[in-house]
Amino acid sequence: MSSLDLTLWIPILATWVLAIGTLVFAYWQLRQSQRLHSATTLLDLRERFYSPRLQRSRRSFSAWLLQTDRKDEPTDWEVTFFLELLGSLTRAGDLSPQLVRSAFDTWVSAYYVCLTRPVNYIDRWRQEDHDDSIFADFEWLARRVLEQDHRVTPEETPAEELERCRYLLQGETRLEGLA
Numbered sequence: 001m002s003s004l005d006l007t008l009w010i011p012i013l014a015t016w017v018l019a020i021g022t023l024v025f026a027y028w029q030l031r032q033s034q035r036l037h038s039a040t041t042l043l044d045l046r047e048r049f050y051s052p053r054l055q056r057s058r059r060s061f062s063a064w065l066l067q068t069d070r071k072d073e074p075t076d077w078e079v080t081f082f083l084e085l086l087g088s089l090t091r092a093g094d095l096s097p098q099l100v101r102s103a104f105d106t107w108v109s110a111y112y113v114c115l116t117r118p119v120n121y122i123d124r125w126r127q128e129d130h131d132d133s134i135f136a137d138f139e140w141l142a143r144r145v146l147e148q149d150h151r152v153t154p155e156e157t158p159a160e161e162l163e164r165c166r167y168l169l170q171g172e173t174r175l176e177g178l179a
Contacts, residue, residue: 035096038094038095038096038099039096039099041089041094041095042095042096042099042100042103045082045085045086045103046103046104048082049082049104049107053078054078054079054082055175055176056076056175057076057078057079057082058079058172058175059172059173059174059175060074060075060076061074061076061077061078061079061080061111061172062169062170062172062173063173064076065111065114065115065166065169066114066166066169066170066173070119070121073125079111080111080115080135080138083107083108083111083112083135083138083141083142084135084137084138085137086100086104086108086138086141087136087137087138087139087140087141087142088137090137090141091137091140091141097144100141101144101145101148104145105145106168107168108138108141108142108145109142109145109146109165110164110165110168110169111142111165111169112138112139112142112145112146113146113161113162113165114162114165114166114169117158117162118162122134122135122139
């Protein structure tokens with residue numbers, strides 16, 4: 001190889017190494033940015049979940065769920081819309097499933113279990129409206145949470161699971177959402 005060949009190939013090789021290194025660094029930076037955005041969004045959602053407005057809605061919806069003779073529909077849908085949004089963002093990959101589970105698993109499972117047992121209201125609303133997409137992302141999220149929930153033991157019966165979830169919702173009815 002002549003010196004002319006080396007002077008030609010060294011800059012070409014260096015350019016490729018620099019280009020590949022830049023792409024790897026840009027990818028790493030993008031991943032870090034996505035993770036940070038997911039965490040920030042989750043913190044914003046957590047703040048919204050504890051806002052006075054949503055606390056009032058949680059109190060109202062929990063009271064409806066705890067009724068033995070429920071009216072056909074709740075008067076306040078804010079909680080279900082929030083949980084649907086949480087499921088949609090998680091299912092789309094905008095939120096980290098691990099962070100969502102860590103921040104909301106207790107409420108997701110409790111609301112879902114009480115909403116689907118002993119009567120599955122989600123299925124009822126879907127049949128009434130002929131729309132299978134009603135709360136589909138919330139249901140998707142809830143099933144993942146329940147599958148991975150280590151607090152639910154294999155020995156736990158559906159009645160015990162329902163009672164545990166109802167206990168959490170009783171606490172929700174005592175929330176002090178400000179006017």
